[in-house]
Amino acid sequence: LTHIIITIFCVFVSADFQHEPRYILYIHLVINDIILMTLLTLIQVLTYIIYTFHVWLCMLFLIFAVPANLNNPMTLAIMAIECYVAVCFPLRHAQICTVKKTYIVIGFIWLISAQSVLPDVFVALATENLDFFHSRAFCQREGIFRKSDIEKKKTAFNAVLMAIVWLCLIYTYFKILFTAKSASADAKKARNTVLLHTFQLMLSMLTYVNDPISIGLTNLFPQKVLAIRFAVAIIVNVMPRIVSPLVYGIRDTTFRKYLKVYLLFRLKERKLYTYFLLKALELYLM
Template sequence: MTPRYILFIHLVICDIILMTLLTLLHLLSYIVQTLNVSLCIVMIMLTTAANYSSQMTLAVMSLECYIAVCYPLRHSQICTVMKTYIVIACIWWINALNLFLDVFIGLATEPLEFFHSRVWCGDKYMVFHHSYTIEKDKIFDIALLVIVWLTLIYTYLRILFTAKSATADAQKARNTVLLHSFQLLLSTLNYVYFLILLELQAMFPSKRRAIRFALTVLINIMPRIISPLLYGLRDKTFRKYLKKHVFCAKSM
């Protein structure tokens, strides 16, 4: 019943979806190498939506920290459970609208036989390779990153200048926004993943699989580890329940 933890659980769910599908696609690329285009589209859409939702949720969580520090008396009125669920629904609605545009462009530009064929499903643009899709994604990615980064910078500066008393809660909120920024910085490496991959594979052609595996771990998995560390270990309330359940599990 706490908006902060609802957002945290939503972030964890997005990360679980993203890591599960990325790992599955990575393994399938070694085992079967190619997938049916329709199945690939579903998996790519879910992976992309989870990635975008994770970044948007980081911005919303930073806003919640900002409101808690700068408007503590109005926090319970502004950040309600219902409003939190509405924000989460809006995040997925925006992502669904963006991704369904890809599907509509694909249906309009590709023959039906293409959706029954097989492709290597390691890259979104193996199935959505029309120039309209590429340009749309560039605009969407730039707009999303600008909005999220401006939100993080604004909330951090407002917390920094508003909480002049340097209370423990203010310092914790400030550090939380900084950690969100670091997590987002790692997440943005996804946008240059294939550029780095191609450069390294050109330099070390005999280590293609090792390079791809290492980049997948560093760029796609490592940023997702920060969320449970950030809220699971630093948060006193969450840590209390975590200890309670761990001890119960040991006693069973």
């Protein structure tokens, strides 16, 4: 949490960060993961309290959660491409990777990810009775969008998207690898960065084993449905979203510098607070 706060503070306060496409993409990755973790945690907590949701409320959560889940791998692919351009086309990097183009790409990322859920919403609005939206159900995508064709469309969409993302990562890694053999340390650092993106993508893909794990454990322990869903959601969905931005941010020298400054400030602040507290206690006891 501390690192996320520092990251957001650095990017929005420092002009240097605001004009660097890689940092803009990184903060988009962090904010996107915050949105996803907030929604997932809210759904899990409310599930413990009220168990079922009104269908319209669950649908509203899904409209934001599904795109946020898909934005992560697409952002990682774009970050890998930015590294590839910086290493293989250093003279044209400033022209290709501009701030304006970065924001346009982020807009396209949200537009593409929205195509995974918005058509499902329109199909549900057109085919379901009005009473269905006011009924209560367990907040799962499969239970809200009940048409069999929707499930097939979701599988095909995710498969095509993941294939494109993996091709981008593999292609950029090998192009940077060949460049790094006879280039500077920056190229080798970029190669390691793409490897880190691959590791982050593997963590984010744990989302796709959420349902099989939940169903398997529920069949084994049918009386622990809520506990299983909560534990699986934390391990599969939340933990990878916390680990990947944290590792990437600490690895970056600029963010690491701000992190050290922030931690030293908090340490001095705590020492000062303790000093004044002891002085106040000493005066009170006199």
